[in-house]
Amino acid sequence: xxxxxSILAGLSLVANFESFLSLFIGxxxxxxxxxxxxxxxxxxxxxALPFTFSMxxxxxxxxxxxxxxxxxxxxxxxxxLIKTPGTxxxxxxxxxGYPLAEKGQAGKALGMALWASCTADLISNLxxxxxxxxxxxxxxSFGPPEFFALILFSLTIIAGVSGESxxxxxxxxxxxxxxxxIGLDLIYGTNRFTFGNPNMMGGLNFIAVLIGLFAIPxxxxxVWDPKAHEGKTRRLGEDRVTFQDYKSSFxxxxxxxxxxxxxxxxxxxxxxxxxxxxxxxxxxxxxxxxNFGHGEVEGVAAAEAGNNGVAGAxxxxxxxxxxxxxxxxxIILGAFMVHGLQPGPMMFVMNSxxxxxxxxxxxxxxxxxxxxxxxxxxxxxxxAEIPRGVLFPGVMVLCIYGVFAVNNNLFDVxxxxxxxxxxxxxxxxxxxxAPFLIxxxxxxxxxxxxxxxxxMSGSSPAVLFRGPICWFFWGLTxxxxxxxxxxxxxxxxxxxxxxxxxxxx
Amino acid sequence: xxxxxxxxxxxxGAVVTAVFLLTVAIPFWVSSPTNVPNIVLAPTFxxxxxxxxxxxxxxxxxxxSSRRRAVTSTSGLEAEExxxxxxxMIGLAAIMGLALLAMPRLGLxxxxxxxxxxxxFLVRTRHPGIVLICAVAxxxxxxxxxxxxxxxxxxxxxFVRLP
Numbered sequence: 001x002x003x004x005x006s007i008l009a010g011l012s013l014v015a016n017f018e019s020f021l022s023l024f025i026g027x028x029x030x031x032x033x034x035x036x037x038x039x040x041x042x043x044x045x046x047x048a049l050p051f052t053f054s055m056x057x058x059x060x061x062x063x064x065x066x067x068x069x070x071x072x073x074x075x076x077x078x079x080x081l082i083k084t085p086g087t088x089x090x091x092x093x094x095x096x097g098y099p100l101a102e103k104g105q106a107g108k109a110l111g112m113a114l115w116a117s118c119t120a121d122l123i124s125n126l127x128x129x130x131x132x133x134x135x136x137x138x139x140x141s142f143g144p145p146e147f148f149a150l151i152l153f154s155l156t157i158i159a160g161v162s163g164e165s166x167x168x169x170x171x172x173x174x175x176x177x178x179x180x181x182i183g184l185d186l187i188y189g190t191n192r193f194t195f196g197n198p199n200m201m202g203g204l205n206f207i208a209v210l211i212g213l214f215a216i217p218x219x220x221x222x223v224w225d226p227k228a229h230e231g232k233t234r235r236l237g238e239d240r241v242t243f244q245d246y247k248s249s250f251x252x253x254x255x256x257x258x259x260x261x262x263x264x265x266x267x268x269x270x271x272x273x274x275x276x277x278x279x280x281x282x283x284x285x286x287x288x289x290x291n292f293g294h295g296e297v298e299g300v301a302a303a304e305a306g307n308n309g310v311a312g313a314x315x316x317x318x319x320x321x322x323x324x325x326x327x328x329x330x331i332i333l334g335a336f337m338v339h340g341l342q343p344g345p346m347m348f349v350m351n352s353x354x355x356x357x358x359x360x361x362x363x364x365x366x367x368x369x370x371x372x373x374x375x376x377x378x379x380x381x382x383x384a385e386i387p388r389g390v391l392f393p394g395v396m397v398l399c400i401y402g403v404f405a406v407n408n409n410l411f412d413v414x415x416x417x418x419x420x421x422x423x424x425x426x427x428x429x430x431x432x433x434a435p436f437l438i439x440x441x442x443x444x445x446x447x448x449x450x451x452x453x454x455x456m457s458g459s460s461p462a463v464l465f466r467g468p469i470c471w472f473f474w475g476l477t478x479x480x481x482x483x484x485x486x487x488x489x490x491x492x493x494x495x496x497x498x499x500x501x502x503x504x505x
Numbered sequence: 506x507x508x509x510x511x512x513x514x515x516x517x518g519a520v521v522t523a524v525f526l527l528t529v530a531i532p533f534w535v536s537s538p539t540n541v542p543n544i545v546l547a548p549t550f551x552x553x554x555x556x557x558x559x560x561x562x563x564x565x566x567x568x569x570s571s572r573r574r575a576v577t578s579t580s581g582l583e584a585e586e587x588x589x590x591x592x593x594m595i596g597l598a599a600i601m602g603l604a605l606l607a608m609p610r611l612g613l614x615x616x617x618x619x620x621x622x623x624x625x626f627l628v629r630t631r632h633p634g635i636v637l638i639c640a641v642a643x644x645x646x647x648x649x650x651x652x653x654x655x656x657x658x659x660x661x662x663x664f665v666r667l668p
Contacts, residue, residue, distance in 0.1 A: 051650075192552065392628075401659075
């Protein structure tokens with residue numbers, strides 16, 4: 001099927017009222033959720049997932065993608081107005097967004113955030129359309145040893161970049177891999193850690209683990225400190241963004257978008273580093289360098305372009321290779337599985353209409369984001385004033401219903417509560433939860449590809465290094481581990497030096 | 506909280522988990538057929554590898570914790586507030602435990618209403634009126650969606666049944 005045939009097949013699948021309504025609702029829900037301090041895009045996507053069970057695959061996944069895109073932009077609203085990023089990806093937006101709000105130019109900062117987000121989102125979606133198909137056709141030649149090397153590389157990079165310590169990230173990933181071994185053995189069908197409980201024979205439910213890890217810890221944190229995230233909302237002011245402002249920041253927006261696309265297509269990097277890199281590049285190259293950090297609208301544009309440029313690109317490894325690049329794409333991978341689809345190179349052959357339907361939907365989502373974002377900026381005051389004492393009990397009830405609805409099983413609700421406490425204590429001990437969840441999703445694939453490789457080769461480990469693709473991923477894994485260890489050692493030396501200087505009178 | 510002692514605790518926890526898995530959990534709770542042709546294909550092989558790597562990571566955490574500075578990070582709460590916070594956490598754990606016990610008996614909808622109200626009052630909400638309205642409305646709306654739109658069989662309990 002040619003590219004234009006695929007696009008037409010996708011268009012025929014999504015060109016209906018139901019799909020566009022679902023996408024529109026998704027973007028609106030995501031924007032509102034991202035704008036509420038304490039909620040995040042991840043939590044919003046996780047909570048929206050159970051509502052997609054009764055939908056067709058394309059409608060359900062479009063809803064989740066809408067929530068994702070809306071959530072990333074929504075996070076910039078509280079970052080600018082109350083100096084509290086709605087999502088971690090919006091941390092860089094605070095640097096110039098809040099000083100602008102203090103000067104009474106919050107409307108200008110939010111307007112620029114919206115323009116930059118929509119531009120970056122469009123560039124990111126076009127990159128996804130261009131590169132995902134190409135990568136998938138390359139990945140069709142992958143066998144179990146190549147997939148083993150690829151997943152191992154993804155886990156290494158995710159564990160390494162998810163926190164300040166490689167060891168804590170690795171511990172988190174190992175715990176996720178161990179949890180994924182619960183259930184019946186993939187080859188022999190014998191019990192592993194099921195304790196004779198039939199509820200555990202199919203393994204722990206992915207959605208119970210995911211909502212437990214990403215929504216319940218926020219509720220527990222709110223119970224620990226109910227006054228956290230309270231801030232004073234700034235007024236929008238009279239000043240609005242102009243086309244001249246957009247034009248003067250355009251170079252930074254495009255640069256930031258491509259930084260986002262590049263970093264987003266590598267599993268594990270995420271939106272926050274991309275936003276900071278885009279911001280620092282814009283500051284380095286800008287004529288108004290000195291104004292950065294004191295309320296420079298170009299700084300807001302660069303940070304927002306950096307974090308929104310990631311949104312479409314993280315879907316490249318997900319759709320082309322079946323490997324989630326971050327937590328949200330891991331949830332979207334779960335949504336594909338719930339609907340009986342397995343992302344990866346074969347999906348481009350078997351379900352190309354769905355893939356290209358999603359591409360069409362993503363392009364439309366940029367337009368919806370612009371429309372909804374313009375309204376959300378003005379309506380933020382009402383969203384920010386939802387009392388947390390009412391919001392979070394509502395989230396808890398939503399979690400209970402959502403998790404129960406997956407398998408009609410109360411056992412899953414218990415798993416969710418237990419994972420909530422695990423997630424909370426992981427956060428207290430600075431152990432990142434992202435590698436845990438991604439390893440939990442990839443664990444069975446990793447073990448399966450390893451054991452299939454062993455079956456193929458008569459248990460010879462040489463099969464894991466059988467060709468250039470395997471060597472390539474093993475090489476990348478070694479380089480990544482070396483780079484992470486080196487940067488960790490450098491950071492430790494730097495902190496020791498700082499401490500020595502501080503102690504010297 | 507002390508970052509160095511945190512890392513040390515994590516390391517010890519990882520080593521204890523690894524030893525427990527290798528000596529107790531895997532031998533007793535992972536069943537493996539006796540006729541497996543090669544050790545790498547056995548159902549116990551993968552958990553053993555993961556347990557061993559967890560142990561090595563734990564040792565690494567302990568070694569590197571001794572090289573870290575004893576930086577103390579604050580949790581954001583005053584000492585007197587901490588007691589109340591711990592009390593609230595115990596309350597939340599109790600709400601979760603009781604909810605699990607109540608769901609099959611009272612049904613999901615009534616339990617969800619009680620959980621909503623209990624959680625809001627646990628954090629001393631300043632909007633009791635709104636909480637009571639939402640505590641009734643939110644579970645009912647979700648029941649309407651999941652039971653009548655998504656076709657999920659929501660547990661009804663032994664007492665009051667909904668249409």
